[in-house]
Structure formats: C-alpha cells, structure tokens
Amino acid sequence: MQSNANGTMKLPALLDQAAAGELLAQLRRALDADQALRLDASEVEIMTLPAMQLILAALKTSDKFAIVNSSVAFTAAFNDAGFELKQEQSSEVPASGVDQDHSPQSEAEPKQSLDQTSANGLTISKRILTIDDSKTMRDMLLLTLTDAGFKVLQAVDGQDGLDVLKREQVDVIITDINMPKMNGYEVIKHLRANPDHQKTPILVLTTESDQENKIRARDAGANGWIVKPFDPERLADVINQVSP
Numbered sequence: 368m369q370s371n372a373n374g375t376m377k378l379p380a381l382l383d384q385a386a387a388g389e390l391l392a393q394l395r396r397a398l399d400a401d402q403a404l405r406l407d408a409s410e411v412e413i414m415t416l417p418a419m420q421l422i423l424a425a426l427k428t429s430d431k432f433a434i435v436n437s438s439v440a441f442t443a444a445f446n447d448a449g450f451e452l453k454q455e456q457s458s459e460v461p462a463s464g465v466d467q468d469h470s471p472q473s474e475a476e477p478k479q480s481l482d483q484t485s486a487n488g489l490t491i492s493k494r495i496l497t498i499d500d501s502k503t504m505r506d507m508l509l510l511t512l513t514d515a516g517f518k519v520l521q522a523v524d525g526q527d528g529l530d531v532l533k534r535e536q537v538d539v540i541i542t543d544i545n546m547p548k549m550n551g552y553e554v555i556k557h558l559r560a561n562p563d564h565q566k567t568p569i570l571v572l573t574t575e576s577d578q579e580n581k582i583r584a585r586d587a588g589a590n591g592w593i594v595k596p597f598d599p600e601r602l603a604d605v606i607n608q609v610s611p
Contacts, residue, residue: 368393375405375435382411382418387503390418391510394425394432402431409436414444416574417503420596423450424511427599448596492518493610496535498528498542498554499572504595508541508572515603525549529557532564538610540564544573544580552587559588568609572597 368376368389376393379386397404406422423445425432445451495517497508505521512519520535522528526548528540540558544551551571558564570591571584581592590609593602 374403375407377407378411380410380412382414384415384417384503387418387421391421391503391506398429404431405433405435407436408434408441409438411438411441414441416595417501419444419448421503421507423596424507424599428510428514492516493538493606494518494520494536495606496520496522496528496531496537496540498522498525498540500524500543500546511599511602525551525554528554539606540567540569541572542569544571544575552583555584555587555589570605570609
C-alpha cells in the first residue's frame with residue numbers, strides 16, 4: 368500500500384493481518400514525518416479484527432489520519448463492533464475518526480493525567496506491560512499507549528511476560544487470554560501467587576466476551592476485562608482508574 372501525491376492511500380479489498388502490518392508501517396512513517404494521510408476504504412470487502420483495531424487506534428492517535436469513501440462492508444464492520452464510523456466531509460475538514468456509541472467518558476469529561484508525579488515534582492510515565500502473541504496487536508497497543516504518554520514493555524506470550532516481570536517493574540499489566548505456552552488465566556494466577564504482584568493491576572484484553580470467561584478471569588485475580596476492538600481513549604481511562 369502506497370499513498371499518492373495527495374496523501375491518500377487506497378486500502379485493499381482484503382484487510383487481513385499481513386495488510387494490517389503493512390498499514391502500520393505506513394502510518395508510522397506518516398507520524399514520523401508529521402504528514403496527513405487519508406485512507407480510501409472504497410474497495411474494502413473483508414476486514415479482520417487486527418486491521419480494524421489498527422485503524423481505530425490510528426484515528427484516535429492523530430487528527431491527521433482520516434477515512435474517505437468507506438465501502439458498505441468497511442462501515443458495517445465497525446458498526447457490528449459497536450463503533451460509529453465518521454468520514455472526512457471535505458478536503459479542508461479532517462475526519463474526527465471513530466467514536467464509540469454511547470460513550471460519555473470521551474464526550475464531556477476532561478482527559479485524566481496520564482502521568483504520576485513523584486514527591487520532588489518530577490513527572491514519571493506509568494509503565495505498562497502488554498502480553499499478546501499477535502505482533503500486530505502488540506504494535507497497536509504500543510502505538511496507542513505510547514501516544515497516550517505511557518512507557519510500554521512487550522511480551523510475546525505468557526511465559527515471556529513472567530520473564531519480563533522478573534527483571535522489570537510495571538504499574539499495569541495488560542494480557543491476552545488465548546496464547547501459546549501459557550494462557551492469560553495461568554499468567555494471572557502465577558502473578559497473584561507472587562507477593563510482588565498480588566496488588567499489581569491486571570487487565571484482560573481479548574476477543575472473548577462471554578460472561579463465563581469474565582468470571583473466570585475475575586476469580587483468577589484480574590481487575591478488568593476489555594473486549595477487542597478497544598477504544599484507545601477508554602483504554603487509557605481504565606488504566607488510570609486501576610492505577611491512579
């Protein structure tokens with residue numbers, strides 16, 4: 368995927384994980400160059416969750432990113448996930464991105480501070496560990512949380528997450544559930560059995576949404592459950608709620 372001279376990039380008919388990775392690279396280049404980028408979604412027929420989440424995070428990250436000419440399938444995918452897609456109205460007016468329906472937290476309330484302040488007045492960024500076997504999802508979280516002012520550490524699976532925590536201190540842990548070597552429930556149980564992490568806030572971020580799994584995570588010791596695709600602003604709010 369390449370953008371033209373007008374800063375418009377046409378998205379492919381199939382937005383799968385491979386396309387999401389390529390899109391992420393293009394978005395990063397645009398961010399680094401402080402350039403506007405319009406995503407033409409007129410030909411999109413199928414979109415996977417990682418691609419949807421990446422687009423959602425990008426639109427929340429910068430007002431220089433906008434959606435134009437979205438196809439019926441593209442708009443329907445966001446609507447089915449509970450998000451209302453807003454498109455660019457004209458070449459002079461940037462799109463406001465994607466907003467979650469019925470989300471008063473992002474409409475009227477001022478953003479909470481994303482930093483902690485030490486006794487000597489120095490600002491210290493919260494450290495977040497993300498545990499997910501999907502590289503695309505890890506990159507989405509990195510993009511979203513870094514932009515929100517957090518310091519992000521990454522782990523590729525449950526065991527890797529435990530290994531990272533042996534040498535690093537973090538303020539919040541965000542873990543997927545379905546992972547190789549050690550799933551999210553096992554990660555939570557191991558951490559709660561460790562005196563160093565009995566009170567560390569743990570959030571579950573997963574595609575699973577049934578009540579039984581939520582109860583299982585809560586019983587294991589999780590502080591919260593967020594279903595993918597997540598709203599970037601809401602995720603930052605939840606992090607601040609569990610780690611004031």
